[in-house]
Amino acid sequence: MSNNKIGNVAIVGGTHGNELAGIYLVNHWLKNSTTVTRESFETQLLIANHNAIEVNKRYVDCDLNRQFSAASLNDSSLGNYEQSRAKVINQQLGPKGDSKTGLVIDLHNTTSNMGPTLLVPQRGEFYDLMAIYVRQHMPEVIVFLDEDHKTNDEHHLLCTIGQHGVIVEVGPVPQGVLKHEVTEQMAEMTKVILDFVEAYNSDSLPELNAETDAFRFIKSLTLPVDENNHRIGMVHKNVEGSDFKAVQPGEPIFKTFDGKEICYDGNETVYPTFINEAAYYDNNLAMSLCTKAVIKNPSLK
Ligand SMILES: [Zn+2]
Numbered sequence: 001m002s003n004n005k006i007g008n009v010a011i012v013g014g015t016h017g018n019e020l021a022g023i024y025l026v027n028h029w030l031k032n033s034t035t036v037t038r039e040s041f042e043t044q045l046l047i048a049n050h051n052a053i054e055v056n057k058r059y060v061d062c063d064l065n066r067q068f069s070a071a072s073l074n075d076s077s078l079g080n081y082e083q084s085r086a087k088v089i090n091q092q093l094g095p096k097g098d099s100k101t102g103l104v105i106d107l108h109n110t111t112s113n114m115g116p117t118l119l120v121p122q123r124g125e126f127y128d129l130m131a132i133y134v135r136q137h138m139p140e141v142i143v144f145l146d147e148d149h150k151t152n153d154e155h156h157l158l159c160t161i162g163q164h165g166v167i168v169e170v171g172p173v174p175q176g177v178l179k180h181e182v183t184e185q186m187a188e189m190t191k192v193i194l195d196f197v198e199a200y201n202s203d204s205l206p207e208l209n210a211e212t213d214a215f216r217f218i219k220s221l222t223l224p225v226d227e228n229n230h231r232i233g234m235v236h237k238n239v240e241g242s243d244f245k246a247v248q249p250g251e252p253i254f255k256t257f258d259g260k261e262i263c264y265d266g267n268e269t270v271y272p273t274f275i276n277e278a279a280y281y282d283n284n285l286a287m288s289l290c291t292k293a294v295i296k297n298p299s300l301k
Pocket of ligand 1 (some may be wrong): 108
């Protein structure tokens with residue numbers, strides 16, 4: 001069934017300059033590549049945002065991982081540091097839409113309690129098989145389908161410049177901090193993905209489960225603010241740290257500084273994630289809401 005073999009894989013670290021696990025892993029693999037090398041494909045390693053790493057910040061001018069929509073890449077007036085880096089990286093690994101790279105794996109950390117999460121921004125049998133394989137080999141992994149209804153051109157994530165692309169997102173870890181367990185989980189998930197590609201390429205996938213659970217992004221929630229856009233509350237302690245745990249309609253999600261609880265006003269069970277992610281404070285984003293999804297094994301359809 002693998003008629004479209006993956007000829008090469010790019011592993012990217014340091015797209016955000018203060019997410020250290022991917023930076024240290026990619027730098028390590030640049031010196032010792034055996035753990036990321038497989039027979040059936042080439043592996044390329046890339047550090048994405050040197051200037052942001054230098055100053056230990058997410059970015060210098062703007063978020064690099066929001067610069068890869070086809071429109072932004074084609075807009076030559078967008079020329080600040082990250083916008084320029086995006087165009088250079090797109091030439092190296094892409095170009096988007098006609099990519100020379102079979103799979104881009106972009107390594108990220110989050111301050112949220114998401115554990116090891118495989119973020120999948122596109123649909124397709126390759127991703128379905130990968131998700132089932134990864135969860136079969138590493139059951140603690142959560143599969144997060146992030147706006148997988150959008151066309152690839154619309155997506156602004158770095159990983160979408162490959163023919164396929166995923167994000168390995170692991171937390172919780174503070175910005176600029178290196179944590180053993182988080183780094184280990186990132187290395188392990190990357191290894192499992194590479195093993196999957198090797199098996200996919202050589203038509204030697206093991207027997208895969210009929211389906212696996214996943215979460216699908218619905219929308220983001222912003223922190224409660226006043227008419228001047230000043231915050232008047234914070235994420236409720238019942239929700240804090242409970243990424244991918246159910247929240248029912250009417251349950252508290254925010255607490256205002258004057259002591260009021262703000263409750264979730266939707267009418268279906270939701271599963272918040274990226275809860276209280278430090279990098280999203282710029283935009284007052286409090287959390288992303290998901291529904292549950294099931295990924296079916298395409299070879300059994
Ligand atoms: Zn990141």
